[in-house]
Amino acid sequence: xxxxxxxxxxxxxxxxxxxxxxxxxxxxxxxxxxxxxxxxxxxxxxxxxxxxxxxxxxxxxxxxxxxxxxxxxxxxxxxxxxxxxxxxxxxxxxxxxxxxxxxxxxxxxxxxxxxxxxxxxxxxxxxxxx
Numbered sequence: 681x682x683x684x685x686x687x688x689x690x691x692x693x694x695x696x697x698x699x700x701x702x703x704x705x706x707x708x709x710x711x712x713x714x715x716x717x718x719x720x721x722x723x724x725x726x727x728x729x730x731x732x733x734x735x736x737x738x739x740x741x742x743x744x745x746x747x748x749x750x751x752x753x754x755x756x757x758x759x760x761x762x763x764x765x766x767x768x769x770x771x772x773x774x775x776x777x778x779x780x781x782x783x784x785x786x787x788x789x790x791x792x793x794x795x796x797x798x799x800x801x802x803x804x805x806x807x808x809x810x
Contacts, residue, residue, distance in 0.1 A: 682706035682799055684714075684779050689804030692769055700764040700804055702779030707799075713786060714762040716753065717794060718775035718806075725778070727792035729753050731762060740792045769808045776803040 688700040702714060715730040730738045731753040739748050752765040762779060780797035790796045 684799055684801035686779055686801040686804040689806045691807040694770055694808055694810050696769050697767045700777055702762040702801055704760045709760050710757055712781045715780050716764045717778045720775040725794045730791050731755060771808045771810050774808050776805050778803045
């Protein structure tokens with residue numbers, strides 16, 4: 681069964697860090713890009729970052745440098761798991777975080793659209809208090 685399972689969310693104070701995990705199974709995960717999205721209460725799901733299968737990282741266009749510096753993705757081939765490290769957390773980072781992948785051909789110009797993806801994890805809640 682093809683699936684992604686996130687974990688690692690929690691409640692932290694502003695300035696803290698979290699590392700979210702996205703464990704893949706049922707497909708040749710290392711061949712595919714893994715994107716991270718988040719959805720805050722009352723808001724649309726938005727793209728955060730994507731790690732390509734050749735280990736390049738991309739952010740949505742117009743992402744401020746201050747944001748880029750706080751989000752880092754990595755991949756552990758032995759664990760078939762992607763990680764999203766979030767540093768210097770802020771209350772506005774509060775959201776459910778999802779990882780997603782697309783098993784069909786990849787077109788880079790569309791990667792930030794939630795509808796672009798075939799497989800989603802169940803999400804993990806991140807809550808940041810001030």
